[in-house]
Amino acid sequence: MTALSRSGGERRWGPNVDRITTLTPPTVIDGTALVGVGRELIALSGEDGVERWRVETRDRNYGDVALGGVTGSPVAVGGTVLLSTQAGDVYALNDG
Numbered sequence: 001m002t003a004l005s006r007s008g009g010e011r012r013w014g015p016n017v018d019r020i021t022t023l024t025p026p027t028v029i030d031g032t033a034l035v036g037v038g039r040e041l042i043a044l045s046g047e048d049g050v051e052r053w054r055v056e057t058r059d060r061n062y063g064d065v066a067l068g069g070v071t072g073s074p075v076a077v078g079g080t081v082l083l084s085t086q087a088g089d090v091y092a093l094n095d096g
Contacts, residue, residue: 002014003033003046003049012047012048012049013048013049014049023035023036023037024036024037024070024071024072024073024074025072025073026073027073027074027075027076027081028046029076029081031045031046031047032044032045032046032052033045033046034073034074034076034081036069036070036071036072036073036074036083037070038068038069038070039056039057039058039059039068039069039070039085040054040055040056040057040070041054041055041057041070041074041081041083041091041093042054055083055091055093057069057070057083057085057087057089057091058085058087058089059086059087060087060088067086067087067088068085068086068087069085069086069087070083070084070085070086071084071085071086072084079094079095080092080093080094081093081094
């Protein structure tokens, strides 16, 4: 994921591509980019890409099959971030 300036499209910041391989499409809320990376939801500052917080989701292991990972873009509704996972869970996150 790379942040570009609105005015000229110049690159503002981007992560080390060796560190992050699979991302969900980001959701931007109040200057924070929320992105699913594997089993985690990571919040990045829109200004400089610095990590603000992260939440690890659980996985389910059925013996020969393990299900886990964020399945799509997080959704924000009224100050709450909703997130679904391959394990069949829905997370509702807020700062309260």
